[in-house]
Amino acid sequence: MQQAASAPQLSFGGATDREIGEILAREGLRLTPGEARRMLTLLGRDPTRVEATIFDTMWSEHCSYKSSRWVLKEHLPTESPWVILGPGEDAGVVRLGTHEGVEYALVIAHESHNHPSQVVPTEGAATGIGGIVRDVACMGAEVIGVMDSLRFGDPNGPRAASVREIVRGVIDGIWQYGDALGVPNLGGDVFFSPRYDENCLVNVVSLGVVRSDRVVRSRVPEAARREPYVLILIGKPTDETGFGGASFASAVLEENAEGQRGRVQVPDPFLKRVLLEANRAVLDWLQEEKVVFGFKDLGAGGIACASSELAAAGGFGMDVDLDLVPASREDLPPEVLACSETQERFAMVVPERVAHHVLEMYNTAYALPEVYHGARAAVVGRVRVDARYRILKAGQPVCDSPVEVITAGIEHRRPERARAAAAGVVAPLPAVQDHEELFKRLVASPNLASREPIIRYYDTEVQGRMVIRAGEADASVLAPVPGSKLGAAITVDGNPWWVAADPYWGTALVVCEALRNLVAVGSEPVALTDCLNFGNPEDPEVFADFVRSVRGLGDAARALGPQGLAGPPIAIVSGNVSFYNEAGSGRSIEPSPIVAGLGVLPDWSIATTSAIKRPLSVLVLSGPRQDRLGASQLRHQLLGRTDGPLPDLDFERERRRIHATLEAMRSGLALACHDIAEGGLAIAALEMALGGYESQGLGLQVPISGLGGTPSESRLYSEAPGFLFEVAKEMLAEFLSLFERWGVDATMIGRTLAEPRFRILDGGRTLVDLDLEGLQRLHADALKEIVE
Amino acid sequence: MSTAKIAVVQIPGVNCEYETTRALASVGLSARIVRWNEPASVWSEFDGYVIPGGFAFQDRVRAGAIAAKLPAVDRIAAEAESGKPVLGICNGAQLLVEAGLVPGFHQGRVEMALAPNAAPRRAGYLCRWVWLRASPGPGSPWYADSVPPDEVIPMPIAHGEGRFLTADPEVRERIQKEGLVLYRYVAPGGERADRYPFDPNGAMLEAAGITNQAGNILAFMPHPERASWLRQVPLELKNVWGQRRRDAVGRWDALEGPGPGRILFQSLAKRLRLHAAQEARP
């Protein structure tokens, strides 16, 4: 073991756990004393401050997955014939198809940016978008969309003021960053629940497209054994923003967040756009010249993490010289230079012989220093063939270690304890007196109201690839390759109340919903990503929730592939775990796995929206309504509770329903399709009648007496999985026989009307009979007051 | 006859250059993305210029303010004096206004602003489809003469500062009198856009696009390149375009056909062909 000679060292040798704890606290490190001892063993000596900071970041939950890794490995399927690259790099890569002899792939990444968004909502959310876009861009892909899954507290509860401020701040951050970057927003979802009052969630997904033969890897290539390679750092000058960001993301939020505000990175979409353009030109040039290179974005842990991971992934070492790093100030200490999470930076390893040309492209052709104060590309290090990793400052090593010591990671086995079942009987629902009034209240409730007031801030049109945009259907559809028939569909889903009621089945229901959304637009589900947001993993009940949720996710992904367990799964190709979503008060969020689904269409032209399109066509239901209203929007509306039994889920039946729907939509047998989820049949039917943003002046009449003898409200608001279809009369026989062939139920339950009325009938009773224009206003305006 | 060449001007922060280039190519024009700092001699090679949307120089100081001072804009302005067509889309429109190229009653003088949207109770960026009608104006190459004057044209907008405004009453009067509002926002049925969201930003004269006096330079806030293929039209649009879009579901060739925004590029291509034919005549 080499000694990092002249650098100041932290003296742990011989210290007790308590003394180690004191040193760690003084240095602002979040390592535990046990982890610090492990670091000493690995290094064989006391660490320098830079080394301790590196371990602190690399071993944070955010970077190391130290609690979750074994759970994910054990339960999640990550391979299928669609997958080119599964979890492990910055993003997953999935086959899209071939156009004019060229194979294309989709690139997808999914991450959280929760704590920063709670503390400084606008930058927090913007940085989330910025980070996820980098993850996709550094695979060599063109970024063609972002989505966001947002969880906010109760906008009408005791902390309404702060909740609303966060809602607006987060939305501002998303539009200000995404719109300026020129990446369309493909939608997302929003859920309000009191347990997010003090810890909002901002999960972001990014989608890209790349020629399959041009996927860029984040590693030093083998060619670096034959000729000298250098490390180029590109982008914003390094500053102290976001120093300690990964550790911050891996800690419980303090009651008084004031002190944490300076921990949030400062993103800049303009510089990102300029960098993406320059990267595009540089990467194209390198590929044309057949130069082998490695490329990676800088996220948590900054230069140290990116450079050590690039080196380790290729089996190399590296010398990084901090004196060559463009910095915002001259006096930044080495640990800040090495580990700060300054945004808008990339790292590239290229042969030394082309470095000059690469720098020239960034600094002269794309003029980074002219368009952004202090920005540039600079050579800051050299690849070593001996797998030794050093960081130098003023010629002296401030970090010196075999690279695998730094990147090996750490693991913790956390104890689990299943939550005790709730005692006593589940409180029954009160009888519904006035169905029309209840319906109106639900339509205007925050979780069911139209997302239009939010979406209008987002640029949904830029890049011109849109086929079906956010809010028009269950999934967004785009044409990633101009001039080609190849289509991609994407959705993101999660329902914390379902998962809180039952982590295993709740998560499985979320996966079903994601897949239903994909097939509703005629796309074949080809991959999933996940972002698993939970509380403190050191709490055995939280950790048990986590394990059960991951099992539900994995089992659903395996069971719902086209041939079920007999065939390949819907692979999970990328993801993220976010623990410690808990306020200083000890209140933890609901277990919140968020699942994104990615679908592929051989011909995007078949995709259609969920809006009804013609008068006098038939409304068909698939998916029996169950007398189970646990964790439903209805239960919350009537009782203010979200407990109770979830709808039953039968994987095999759902698999057949999903794939029957895919076939029906691919064959053009339905004019519209909409999945049934939050708010049940009644809300799904209304959403079809209202259309995305503009109703067509048509209406719907839905008699529910044929759906069995359960109470009307169960038939209307059960969140059991299902679909509604609008089927033209002349297609009905063929449609029904297709479902029969799959052995899946399909029931006619209504028809479209030539006039804008919305009616729900039950036997002789008219439960709802309302003018659609009024309902449209109710639905469209409810969130305005919160977001505008 | 060689294909007319159009420069799509890439200023740092612009973000619509690729789809704009594709939309120009879809009408048979030869479009190339030209970086703002390419050698000054490059600009004269082109027959027309499109300044695409985005956030040039991050809208620092004001949208379009910094980009308007670029040497490249000097060159383009000089080329435009000979009648070469220039289109500024969204941020490009902001640039043209800040550079004093539109309306240009007094050569070079800045006579308008593109101010923050004014909509009841709503601030910030707005992205939605709007309805437009075209007026012939002063023989502009950007006027879609193939479109009947009563046709309502849907197109998306996406901006936070799209409100054409002048503090000079005389400028306003002349814009109106000389018919320089080539495209105006209307209600879906073609009536006057007397309220939000049909009037999405409170622009004077409900202007969506204003030309210079010669008609060859158009500052246009909507995004025609995002409506250049039928595929891009939302299915829910109520007028004939929505119907066409819905009827085309399942027919890829039809959906790859022209959308309502393509008219601007078609008019340009037609004008440039005509121009080339006249030049070629002995």
Place this chain on the structure above:
Amino acid sequence: MSAVLLVRLKITDLSAWTALTTGRRLVAPGYSLNRIAREQLLLFTPEPGIKAESFERALGEAVRHSNFFVNPNKESYRLLTSAERGESWTPPEGAWGILSRPREDTRDERLRESLLREHPMPGLLAIRRAKVWWLWTRGPDGTPATAYFSGALGELRDQKHGLLVNPHAEAALILTGALAWSRVERFLTDPAPAFRAAA
């Protein structure tokens, strides 16, 4: 009795930086543009009869604890109450200023409503917005040459003249030295002066 909030970026102000680099190309030889800084100005006016102390205390709380005005991650601020700010506003050492406001109503009603919904503040009548550019300049004669520079960099006239203010959307006031706060208040409160086309 109004309170003034001045907010500036702690991180590099790219608008000011670019205004500086662009501005240097607009000035004639012999004139030097040394530095530009920018501040957002918010003017808070209470309803008549409201006690200054309680109003200013509530305002201070709202500024410190909400994200409405200041983002402590990248901004710093000065809250100038009527008591402590003195009679007049003095530019920073060596600088002069261009204060600009929208030509139309300077009130931000939406901000006021949102603020009041979430931080009840009795008696807040109006929040008005403006911004100020501070310039450090020097002419060939060694003076700040404010008249020259306000022509070269102030109100936009054409591609070669003016930058910081578009007179069709904004009105401007030049601060060459200390300016009475009452003047500043009037400038923000009165209707903007009629437009005069540049000669």
